[in-house]
Structures are given as C-alpha cells and as structure tokens.
C-alpha cells in the first residue's frame with residue numbers, strides 16, 4: 001500500500017548504511033537477511049524523518065546506532081511510545097491489516113534516533129562509508145533529512161518527490177505550504193550542487209534526472225493547486241492519496 005522503499009548505501013568494503021528499513025516485520029527481517037547473505041556490514045540506520053514507518057526495527061538492524069536530523073534524547077522512552085501510537089492509530093493501515101493480517105508492521109525502535117555524526121563545518125555524514133551529504137529541511141515533517149550519495153549522484157529523499165503520493169504537508173507547521181516549498185527548494189539546490197543523476201523516493205519508484213525534474217515540477221504544481229482549491233494531479237487516482245488531499249484542503253481552509 002505504501003510502496004515503501006528501503007535503501008542501502010554500501011561502500012566497496014561492504015560498510016553499509018541502512019536507510020528507512022520498512023515496513024512489515026517480514027520485510028525488515030528479509031532486508032537484514034539479504035544484507036547478511038552478501039557479507040555487507042551495516043554500521044547504522046538512517047531515518048529520513050520521525051514518522052513511524054521510518055523508524056522501524058527488526059532482525060538484522062536491531063541494536064545498530066540510529067541517526068537522523070534533529071534526533072531525540074536516547075533516553076526518551078516516550079518518543080518510541082508516541083511513534084507506536086501513530087502506527088496503531090493509522091486508519092489506512094488498520095484497514096489493510098484486516099485483509100492482510102500477515103503483513104503486521106515491524107516494531108518501532110525502542111531507542112529513538114539521535115542527531116547524526118557530522119563532519120565539523122560541513123553537511124557531510126561522519127561515517128566510514130562513501131561520502132554522504134545531508135540535506136535538512138522541514139517539508140512533510142520536522143527535521144527531514146535527505147541524503148546525497150555524492151560519488152553516485154543519488155538523492156535518497158525520504159517522503160518527497162514520489163510518483164505515488166502528492167506532497168503530504170506537515171499540518172502542525174506554522175506555514176505548511178511555504179515550508180514544503182522551502183523543502184523542495186533545498187532538494188533542488190542539492191540536485192544542482194551535486195549534479196544528481198537519480199532519485200530514490202521513500203514511497204514509490206526510483207527515477208532518473210528527467211524524472212526527478214518532472215517530480216519537482218509536479219510537486220510545486222500541486223502546492224499551487226492547494227491554493228486554488230482543486231487539483232487534477234494524476235496521483236489523486238489512488239483513494240488514500242485522494243483522502244489525504246481532501247484532508248489537506250480542509251485543514252488549509254480552517
């Protein structure tokens with residue numbers, strides 16, 4: 001349903017960063033098994049943001065350091081409880097599980113992700129793998145952190161630039177639409193700076209540079225549509241995306 005993407009950033013020596021392991025318990029365990037089979041060595045998990053489906057745990061990733069932009073105190077037990085409650089309150093998920101009970105989601109990690117190790121004076125991740133730049137912004141969720149795998153020219157963008165989902169706003173933000181535009185601008189600037197060649201969205205399909213540009217345009221057009229109050233974005237054909245769109249329109253009118 002979510003068409004979730006889990007990404008592995010793997011160095012020549014097998015050093016691996018696991019990005020957003022998700023979403024069912026079986027999938028997370030399968031990902032861990034695939035990493036082990038290849039002899040890769042995961043050193044940490046990166047969460048692009050703090051929504052429940054990006055902070056999941058399971059065999060193969062359990063116990064690894066957890067990093068993200070912002071981050072929480074490692075001793076903040078209430079953080080994980082709140083994420084688990086979000087998962088359990090997810091109406092679309094509950095509906096899906098009624099039909100597919102075997103697709104139970106993985107556990108939320110017990111220890112929250114902490115601020116990522118950063119090479120001082122840069123936006124680079126301080127880790128033993130390939131060079132990774134962090135693009136921090138506040139679209140969709142506070143403390144959203146996209147990654148650019150520099151040598152490969154790959155943007156791993158979390159819940160942005162999806163071919164399946166229209167921009168889903170952080171409706172608790174002071175300026176949800178303006179904040180989203182700023183996030184897209186930050187990603188677009190990173191695309192230019194690092195000459196990005198492909199995009200990996202947290203939900204949906206990867207795409208090449210042309211597709212990346214098309215999604216930037218489509219997401220900006222959708223934000224314009226929200227101002228007008230109507231949209232013929234083709235991604236709204238998916239019923240749950242249409243519901244999310246209606247909820248956003250209603251919230252912005254209040």
Ligand SMILES: [Zn+2]
Nearest residue numbers: 049051141159
């Ligand atoms: Zn999200």
